[in-house]
Amino acid sequence: MSAATIPTAPRAAGRWVLGVAALAALLAWPLLVEDEFIQRIGALVMLSALSASAWNLVGGYAGQISIGHVLFFGCGAYASLLGFTWFEWAPILGAPFGIATSLLLALIVGSPTLRLKGHYFSMATIALAELARIVVVNTPALGGAVGVSGPAMPRSVLDLSFISPLPYYYIFGSVLAVLLLFTWWMSRGRMGFYLRAIRGQERAARSLGVPAQRYKLFALLVSAAFTSLTGSLYAAMLGFVDPDSGLGILLSVKMVIAAALGGAGTLFGPLVGSAILVPLEEMTNAAFGGGGTGITYVVYGAIIVLISRFAPGGLAEIWTWLRARGTRRGG
Amino acid sequence: MADDAPLLEARDIVVAFGSFRAVDGASLAIRKGEIIGLIGPNGAGKSTFFNCLAGERQPASGSIMLRGRDVTRASPEDHALLGLARSWQVPAVFDDMSVHENVMVGAFLRHPHAAEAAAAADQVIDFTGLRPVARARSGSLGTPARKRLEIARALATEPEILLLDEALAGLTPTEVRAAIDLVRQIHARGITLVIVEHVMEVILSLAHRAVVFNQGKVIAQGAPRDVVQDPGVIEAYLGRSLSRKPPA
Amino acid sequence: MILAQVVLNGFLVGAVYALFSSGLTLIWGMMNVVNFAHGDFVMIAMYVAFVAFTMLHLGPAIFVPLAAIMLFLLGVLVYYALVRHVMRGPMLAQILGTFGLALVLRYATLWVFSANFVSLPENLLGEVQTFAGLRLEPSRVAAGLAALGLTIGLHLLLTHTALGSRLLAVAEDRSAAMLVGIRPDPMQALAWGLGAACTGVAGALIALFFYITPTVGESLALIAFVVVCLGGFGSVPGALVAGLAIGIIESLSAFWIGPAFKDLVVFILFLAVLWFRPQGLLGKA
Numbered sequence: 001m002s003a004a005t006i007p008t009a010p011r012a013a014g015r016w017v018l019g020v021a022a023l024a025a026l027l028a029w030p031l032l033v034e035d036e037f038i039q040r041i042g043a044l045v046m047l048s049a050l051s052a053s054a055w056n057l058v059g060g061y062a063g064q065i066s067i068g069h070v071l072f073f074g075c076g077a078y079a080s081l082l083g084f085t086w087f088e089w090a091p092i093l094g095a096p097f098g099i100a101t102s103l104l105l106a107l108i109v110g111s112p113t114l115r116l117k118g119h120y121f122s123m124a125t126i127a128l129a130e131l132a133r134i135v136v137v138n139t140p141a142l143g144g145a146v147g148v149s150g151p152a153m154p155r156s157v158l159d160l161s162f163i164s165p166l167p168y169y170y171i172f173g174s175v176l177a178v179l180l181l182f183t184w185w186m187s188r189g190r191m192g193f194y195l196r197a198i199r200g201q202e203r204a205a206r207s208l209g210v211p212a213q214r215y216k217l218f219a220l221l222v223s224a225a226f227t228s229l230t231g232s233l234y235a236a237m238l239g240f241v242d243p244d245s246g247l248g249i250l251l252s253v254k255m256v257i258a259a260a261l262g263g264a265g266t267l268f269g270p271l272v273g274s275a276i277l278v279p280l281e282e283m284t285n286a287a288f289g290g291g292g293t294g295i296t297y298v299v300y301g302a303i304i305v306l307i308s309r310f311a312p313g314g315l316a317e318i319w320t321w322l323r324a325r326g327t328r329r330g331g
Numbered sequence: 332m333a334d335d336a337p338l339l340e341a342r343d344i345v346v347a348f349g350s351f352r353a354v355d356g357a358s359l360a361i362r363k364g365e366i367i368g369l370i371g372p373n374g375a376g377k378s379t380f381f382n383c384l385a386g387e388r389q390p391a392s393g394s395i396m397l398r399g400r401d402v403t404r405a406s407p408e409d410h411a412l413l414g415l416a417r418s419w420q421v422p423a424v425f426d427d428m429s430v431h432e433n434v435m436v437g438a439f440l441r442h443p444h445a446a447e448a449a450a451a452a453d454q455v456i457d458f459t460g461l462r463p464v465a466r467a468r469s470g471s472l473g474t475p476a477r478k479r480l481e482i483a484r485a486l487a488t489e490p491e492i493l494l495l496d497e498a499l500a501g502l503t504p505t506e507v508r509a510a511i512d513l514v515r516q517i518h519a520r521g522i523t524l525v526i527v528e529h530v531m532e533v534i535l536s537l538a539h540r541a542v543v544f545n546q547g548k549v550i551a552q553g554a555p556r557d558v559v560q561d562p563g564v565i566e567a568y569l570g571r572s573l574s575r576k577p578p579a
Numbered sequence: 580m581i582l583a584q585v586v587l588n589g590f591l592v593g594a595v596y597a598l599f600s601s602g603l604t605l606i607w608g609m610m611n612v613v614n615f616a617h618g619d620f621v622m623i624a625m626y627v628a629f630v631a632f633t634m635l636h637l638g639p640a641i642f643v644p645l646a647a648i649m650l651f652l653l654g655v656l657v658y659y660a661l662v663r664h665v666m667r668g669p670m671l672a673q674i675l676g677t678f679g680l681a682l683v684l685r686y687a688t689l690w691v692f693s694a695n696f697v698s699l700p701e702n703l704l705g706e707v708q709t710f711a712g713l714r715l716e717p718s719r720v721a722a723g724l725a726a727l728g729l730t731i732g733l734h735l736l737l738t739h740t741a742l743g744s745r746l747l748a749v750a751e752d753r754s755a756a757m758l759v760g761i762r763p764d765p766m767q768a769l770a771w772g773l774g775a776a777c778t779g780v781a782g783a784l785i786a787l788f789f790y791i792t793p794t795v796g797e798s799l800a801l802i803a804f805v806v807v808c809l810g811g812f813g814s815v816p817g818a819l820v821a822g823l824a825i826g827i828i829e830s831l832s833a834f835w836i837g838p839a840f841k842d843l844v845v846f847i848l849f850l851a852v853l854w855f856r857p858q859g860l861l862g863k864a
Contacts, residue, residue, distance in 0.1 A: 059671075063669075065670055065675075067678070113854070116853060118670050119670075119673070119674065122674050123613070124850060124853050124854075126801065127801060127804075127846045127849050127850055127853075128850065130842070131843065134842055134843050134846070135843070137839070188445055189444075189445050190439045190443055190444075190445065193432065193439055193445075194436065194439065196427065196428060196432075197425050197428070199427070200426060200427055201423040201424070203407070203423065204419060204424075204425070205425075206408050206411075207385065207407045207411060207416070207417050207419075207485075208411055208416070208437045208440065208484060209408050209411030210436065211408045212408070253678070253682070256678075257675075260675055265427075294686045294687070297689075298682070298683050298686045300679075300682055301679045301686065303679070304675045304676075304678065304682070305661060305676060305679035306679075307675065308665050308668070308671070308676035308679065309661055309664055309665060309672075309676065312665075312668050312671055
């Protein structure tokens with residue numbers, strides 16, 4: 001950063017104080033709220049933020065709008081529970097295999113798919129995820145249309161089977177912290193600049209020496225690994241996955257919406273988006289029961305139509321705009 | 332590489348769109364320190380040829396050597412690595428990034444660390460006179476500043492040769508003069524230049540050598556003042572006087 | 580003989596695919612915007628037919644044009660309210676705009692009609708006939724032939740009328756069209772209207788013999804993408820050939836490999852085309 005962009009000392013200090021306070025609040029609030037329903041929502045927010053932040057690397061920073069990320073999520077979820085079904089492993093022990101499978105898939109299908117631009121990339125990713133779903137539905141060894149389950153009773157702490165949502169909240173939160181730290185580090189360095197350049201004008205970026213294909217693929221690999229890990233954690237918590245909950249296209253869509261609502265390509269956008277969308281979904285589901293599913297997605301759909309129409313940068317854009325207005329008013 | 336070897340050399344380049352040969356056996360050798368002006372009527376193939384030189388398009392046949400290496404099939408990013416930079420006819424700045432960040436993208440090529448890239452970008456910003464808008468979002472810039480930013484970003488890759496695709500089109504006479512000054516300063520830094528330009532005044536005042544394209548071929552080259560009086564060149568422009576008006 | 584039956588059925592479904600895919604290719608070729616809600620437009624038209632028949636007791640002669648008109652209006656509305664504003668915006672907005680619309684349409688329908696499968700009576704247009712050993716279901720035959728005729732009609736409209744040439748002029752070069760006095764906005768709205776009307780007719784026709792459910796649009800959208808990619812972006816004749824081909828391929832793979840795998844074959848074909856020949860099999864290089 002140039003000298004001009006370094007904030008003045010008191011401002012920087014203020015930012016630190018704000019950051020530490022926010023972190024403390026994130027760590028402490030579930031302990032202060034006794035309601036397990038709310039604690040559970042907190043854990044789900046972290047889970048959603050995790051997958052949306054992983055998507056954000058490819059979809060937000062690099063601007064390649066994948067609607068097939070559920071493919072990697074499914075790899076993780078299925079690897080966890082298949083590890084249990086086949087070998088009686090603790091679900092989380094399947095996570096490395098899910099990640100390995102995801103990385104392999106990303107390597108194989110990523111290269112040809114990442115060459116596609118714009119809509120074509122999005123459509124190819126949809127087709128890939130649907131392809132995986134159809135294969136799983138029709139493969140009895142993978143649970144078929146019924147799905148696979150985890151251990152009915154927790155056997156050890158390694159099964160990550162807890163009655164209270166709190167442990168999940170802190171586990172998901174720590175993984176999210178690692179991912180966000182990586183994203184922050186990346187966004188400040190060459191890779192972050194290169195990915196944003198690719199998003200802006202890929203041809204121009206390449207003419208400046210940006211090996212676009214390699215960077216996109218690297219972003220996809222990291223993203224796939226974290227998405228897969230999210231899937232494994234999800235499977236460990238829920239103890240069950242079927243083609244809809246592990247490979248359904250709506251899961252991909254949720255990752256995109258959470259990131260887009262908060263601000264795609266921003267560090268905290270996916271977390272903010274998740275913190276709004278997950279409680280919304282849980283509450284409509286609670287209020288309307290089974291029939292709530294329809295309403296939830298109508299609301300989801302309406303939200304993304306409104307974002308794309310009025311604020312493609314998400315809440316982050318609105319925030320920047322408000323702040324700029326405030327500054328101008330203040331003199 | 333011998334000192335007298337061309338910095339960039341294209342031989343017998345052919346680019347075909349279906350049965351139409353946009354570039355039909357064009358050759359050009361560019362020596363270090365030259366300023367080359369590529370001119371010709373619209374559709375003459377000069378832009379396509381330019382894109383072959385820049386590594387943006389691969390010719391159907393022919394070869395291109397950059398600093399003694401065959402780059403005919405090399406990617407645009409490899410061209411950049413070898414010291415070739417370009418601007419775009421329609422400015423292709425990264426709208427979401429600030430001017431300084433745009434230039435940093437170029438600077439990262441030779442300076443992998445962010446602090447060094449930022450410092451290098453600062454130098455280029457001062458050199459190109461973009462300091463007043465350095466922190467502005469580049470999407471908010473007007474055309475002249477965007478064109479200047481394109482050049483700055485390309486310079487940040489520290490090229491040996493810079494290809495400018497109508498970098499001065501659409502500027503007012505005052506802005507054109509400022510841009511000509513900038514091009515002179517870039518040349519004074521030892522950078523070889525290839526300029527595609529419609530405005531003949533620019534070619535006449537800047538180029539050491541004008542290369543005239545027509546129907547995919549180089550029909551004349553030499554000192555700009557001689558070239559514009561060449562009967563073949565005048566013929567190619569359909570008798571239109573080679574004044575500042577671009578042929579429509 | 581069974582094979583001939585399979586091919587015939589594929590051909591008739593394929594004609595309907597061709598019709599709604601023509602709508603997608605028209606929009607796509609004209610303004611390089613992909614309508615991710617295209618399959619859900621078809622789904623809406625299917626429900627228009629269903630409601631018109633079961634509640635208002637209207638026959639196909641009325642509900643097919645009715646669906647066309649309603650979807651035409653929906654298309655124009657979507658263009659003016661949404662697409663016009665996002666089509667030059669960032670890629671995320673372009674994709675999410677129509678994708679969000681798809682979710683709204685799909686789940687609003689699910690909310691109103693529930694996820695249950697419904698269908699129109701099989702013998703709506705009469706009983707099954709046998710001809711030269713082929714089983715001819717009147718609803719399939721009528722839908723297929725009508726779709727075939729309308730797709731050809733759309734092509735003729737684009738290539739042989741003044742309106743069509745104005746549409747194509749905007750598609751070819753927006754600014755040049757403006758120079759000769761064609762305002763692009765109404766033309767693009769018209770393209771959306773026509774494109775959506777195609778889904779209206781196709782949806783009402785396919786409802787004659789297809790199951791109707793709120794999520795049917797998802798797989799239909801993917802079929803439309805495949806057809807457009809195969810046929811070349813913006814080409815109605817391409818969509819016709821590709822639509823028929825996909826219908827037949829789907830039918831054959833359901834017959835040979837099993838119904839569960841028919842989508843699999845289509846998706847693999849789609850990815851193969853995208854990866855190896857992104858300009859479409861029938862498109863220009």
